Amino acid sequence: MSDPLTRLLAERDWLLADGATGTNLFNMGLESGEPPELWNVDHPDRIRALYRGAVEAGSDLFLTNSFGGNASRLKLHRAEARVAELNRAAAELGREVADAAGRPVIVAGSIGPTGDIMAPMGSLTHEAAVEMFHEQAEALKAGGADVLWVETISAAEEFRAAAEAALLVDMPWCGTMSFDTAGRTMMGITSAQLSALVEKLPNPPVAYGANCGVGASDLLRTVTGFLASGNERPIIAKGNAGIPRFEAGHIHYDGTPELMADYACLARDLGVRIIGGCCGTMPEHLRAMREALETRPHGGRPTLELIAERLGGFSSTGDGTGEDATASRERRGRRRG
Amino acid sequence: MAEDDDEIILSELSDEDLVQQMMDDLYDGLRDEIEEGVNILLGRGWAPYDVLTRALVAGMTIVGHDFRDGILFVPEVLLAANAMKGGMAILKPLLAETGAPRMGKMVIGTVKGDIHDIGKNLVSMMMEGAGFEVIDLGINNAVEKYLEAIAREEADILGMSALLTTTMPYMKVVIDTMKEQGIRDDYIVLVGGAPLNEEFGRAIGADAYCRDAAVAVETAKDFIQRKHNQLAASQ
Numbered sequence: 378m379s380d381p382l383t384r385l386l387a388e389r390d391w392l393l394a395d396g397a398t399g400t401n402l403f404n405m406g407l408e409s410g411e412p413p414e415l416w417n418v419d420h421p422d423r424i425r426a427l428y429r430g431a432v433e434a435g436s437d438l439f440l441t442n443s444f445g446g447n448a449s450r451l452k453l454h455r456a457e458a459r460v461a462e463l464n465r466a467a468a469e470l471g472r473e474v475a476d477a478a479g480r481p482v483i484v485a486g487s488i489g490p491t492g493d494i495m496a497p498m499g500s501l502t503h504e505a506a507v508e509m510f511h512e513q514a515e516a517l518k519a520g521g522a523d524v525l526w527v528e529t530i531s532a533a534e535e536f537r538a539a540a541e542a543a544l545l546v547d548m549p550w551c552g553t554m555s556f557d558t559a560g561r562t563m564m565g566i567t568s569a570q571l572s573a574l575v576e577k578l579p580n581p582p583v584a585y586g587a588n589c590g591v592g593a594s595d596l597l598r599t600v601t602g603f604l605a606s607g608n609e610r611p612i613i614a615k616g617n618a619g620i621p622r623f624e625a626g627h628i629h630y631d632g633t634p635e636l637m638a639d640y641a642c643l644a645r646d647l648g649v650r651i652i653g654g655c656c657g658t659m660p661e662h663l664r665a666m667r668e669a670l671e672t673r674p675h676g677g678r679p680t681l682e683l684i685a686e687r688l689g690g691f692s693s694t695g696d697g698t699g700e701d702a703t704a705s706r707e708r709r710g711r712r713r714g
Numbered sequence: 715m716a717e718d719d720d721e722i723i724l725s726e727l728s729d730e731d732l733v734q735q736m737m738d739d740l741y742d743g744l745r746d747e748i749e750e751g752v753n754i755l756l757g758r759g760w761a762p763y764d765v766l767t768r769a770l771v772a773g774m775t776i777v778g779h780d781f782r783d784g785i786l787f788v789p790e791v792l793l794a795a796n797a798m799k800g801g802m803a804i805l806k807p808l809l810a811e812t813g814a815p816r817m818g819k820m821v822i823g824t825v826k827g828d829i830h831d832i833g834k835n836l837v838s839m840m841m842e843g844a845g846f847e848v849i850d851l852g853i854n855n856a857v858e859k860y861l862e863a864i865a866r867e868e869a870d871i872l873g874m875s876a877l878l879t880t881t882m883p884y885m886k887v888v889i890d891t892m893k894e895q896g897i898r899d900d901y902i903v904l905v906g907g908a909p910l911n912e913e914f915g916r917a918i919g920a921d922a923y924c925r926d927a928a929v930a931v932e933t934a935k936d937f938i939q940r941k942h943n944q945l946a947a948s949q
Contacts, residue, residue: 399878408827409827409828409878409880409881410827410828410853410854412829445829450829453831453852453853453854492831492832494788494792494835498788498796531788532789557908559784561784561787563832563836565786565789565790693784697784
């Protein structure tokens with residue numbers, strides 16, 4: 378009765394997810410400014426190559442090229458009428474590559490944020506967000522995705538809307554947020570708050586976690602926050618291959634394959650079940666991660682000090698959990714309203 | 715709703731207490747209360763410019779500092795900015811009538827090739843919240859579009875945003891074109907986006923790199939203040 382991802386998680390201690398989509402597609406000639414989702418139809422060969430790049434490097438799971446495939450994002454390119462077509466194609470190509478892999482590979486239907494700010498601060502209502510995610514989820518399901526993969530979310534409201542869409546299409550799903558602002562998401566959500574949030578949903582995700590954000594070390598600090606919550610749900614870590622730096626007129630990602638291999642093993646030693654990369658993570662990084670995960674012995678649960686020593690320091694002193702939990706401002710007047 | 719015992723009647727407060735209360739209300743994003751407070755101060759004969767600077771801008775400065783310091787996050791800041799906008803809507807026609815100094819006008823957009831606009835949207839909302847006029851050009855802007863807009867709008871500030879390492883160099887293209895046309899120094903150029911840093915901002919000839927939306931507002935206020943001072947000094 379269980380879904381393919383749950384079955385694979387039951388068989389294995391860890392699964393290797395994929396790396397970057399954007400970074401890889403730019404290397405294949407995607408013009409910046411162009412929505413990558415159009416390539417699902419215009420250049421299916423390149424999208425197959427993207428997926429194969431991850432599978433051949435050892436990924437057990439890869440995300441479809443549909444991150445910006447919701448009506449709100451596609452509207453920026455006047456392609457909002459093509460949500461069903463582009464997402465279905467993204468998943469169909471994924472199915473084709475996964476089924477030819479000769480081993481179980483999970484096709485995860487990527488769903489990124491709408492880019493809109495949700496009510497009451499912004500204009501996007503819960504109903505409208507659910508409708509957009511529902512449309513996208515339906516198409517990913519029709520194209521053969523095994524699981525929906527909601528990622529880079531920063532608002533609790535948007536996370537809930539995406540969960541509701543998964544419920545509407547009756548699909549298992551995973552969800553990750555991007556913790557990029559002093560250890561919290563842009564909207565102020567802490568790792569502990571996400572852990573609590575997933576347990577309150579009527580259809581909790583198969584696995585949850587963090588993606589993107591700042592560097593690999595920050596991402597693992599976020600993982601320690603999930604672990605402290607004590608819930609037993611499998612955790613996902615998809616960190617960036619280091620931090621882009623502008624040095625002597627050139628952009629330089631400081632995350633080498635060796636660093637990402639260290640990151641992968643530290644993630645595993647923390648107890649992360651699904652380990653992958655995000656921006657800057659190429660097939661060579663994935664290969665190094667796979668090899669390290671298969672060959673290096675379990676090192677015991679690493680401390681924050683060890684993580685910082687191996688992967689670089691954290692971007693902020695605290696992350697809004699534990700003793701760093703925010704002290705509220707001293708008010709002059711009485712709170713009203 | 716607050717308990718009846720605790721109900722604060724804004725119109726019964728002294729000017730000083732009312733301004734303090736408005737700062738708290740801004741902090742809590744209470745738009746109706748801010749509108750009421752603005753009307754009361756105007757009714758008491760305050761100049762629109764004083765209401766703007768001493769109550770609203772001062773209140774938003776506290777919000778901005780707490781955002782910078784990681785005490786407030788985007789949702790609270792947006793609610794505060796929304797409350798501020800409620801007050802601004804009342805003050806704007808009056809400020810124009812009284813010829814009060816403008817806060818400043820900003821043209822903003824993500825650079826050519828970049829479709830990532832959340833950061834840019836936040837800066838827009840916070841700049842408006844701080845009393846600036848903002849012309850949002852949206853995503854994927856070519857140099858011509860920026861230059862046409864800053865001229866047409868007689869903007870004080872040009873804001874450029876990029877999330878990608880592949881698109882951030884385009885900011886230099888825009889600034890270099892401004893230099894070629896001899897208009898670079900007519901504008902304050904602020905740049906921002908996740909992969910940027912101060913060094914990059916300096917290297918491409920921007921006036922400043924802004925780490926986040928709160929810093930963008932503070933930086934814009936500083937530069938506008940300097941501009942006003944220079945104008946005053948040269949008169």
